[in-house]
Amino acid sequence: xxxxxxxxxxxxxxxxxxxxxxxxxxxxxxxxxxxxxxxxxxxxxxxxxxxxxxxxxxxxxxxxxxxxxxxxxxxxxxxxxxxxxxxxxxxxxxxxxxxxxxxxxxxxxxxxxxxxxxxxxxxxxxxxxxxxxxxxxxxxxxxxxxxxxxxxxxxxx
Numbered sequence: 131x132x133x134x135x136x137x138x139x140x141x142x143x144x145x146x147x148x149x150x151x152x153x154x155x156x157x158x159x160x161x162x163x164x165x166x167x168x169x170x171x172x173x174x175x176x177x178x179x180x181x182x183x184x185x186x187x188x189x190x191x192x193x194x195x196x197x198x199x200x201x202x203x204x205x206x207x208x209x210x211x212x213x214x215x216x217x218x219x220x221x222x223x224x225x226x227x228x229x230x231x232x233x234x235x236x237x238x239x240x241x242x243x244x245x246x247x248x249x250x251x252x253x254x255x256x257x258x259x260x261x262x263x264x265x266x267x268x269x270x271x272x273x274x275x276x277x278x279x280x281x282x283x284x285x286x287x
Contacts, residue, residue: 132168133231137220138197139238140177143281146239146263153286160261160285161195164235172227173197176216180204221246233257236275241268248274261285 138157147155157175164170175192179185179201189199202216217240228234228250236243239262247258251274260267260275264282272278 132233133171134164134168134233134235135172135224135227135231136164136170136174136197136235137224137237138173138175139216139220139236139240140175141216142238142240143261146266147281147286150263150265151283151286155281156285156287157192157195157197160237168233170196171231174220174223175199176220177201178204217242224250228254228256231256233259235259235261237261239263239267239271241270244268244270244274247271251276 143155147153161170161173173196175197177185177189177199189201192199200216200219202219220236220238221243224234224236224246234247234250234256236247236258238260243260247260250256251258257276258274259277259279260271261279261281262271264280267278267280
């Protein structure tokens with residue numbers, strides 16, 4: 131059975147599905163689709179911790195589905211901007227796990243991950259799949275994926 135690892139850039143998926151469709155992503159449906167293709171041996175959801183009740187409820191739901199939720203604190207800068215980026219953390223985890231699986235699935239539209247996908251395909255021979263909102267996913271990320279899955283109505287609540 132194919133071994134699969136899932137890595138979700140929660141903030142990216144939240145904002146891109148909201149911007150493109152005004153709707154939320156259906157993590158349960160995603161899990162059902164992917165788990166039918168093999169054994170999900172790792173599943174990480176990377177999020178920002180603000181501590182509000184709706185966010186805590188969402189994190190509990192992700193854990194119930196089967197994700198390990200990794201949190202970083204929300205940082206509000208003095209100029210009013212905010213920081214909460216998981217790109218390096220996701221890349222480190224992908225590099226550490228890719229050698230132990232057949233397929234790496236990344237949910238993000240962030241083009242910064244294109245080099246990561248190219249590297250794990252070359253070094254570990256894995257299939258690198260990407261789920262992203264078509265209008266908001268970097269062309270370089272789509273091109274670096276072995277398989278690109280557009281997020282559309284089927285994966286929305």
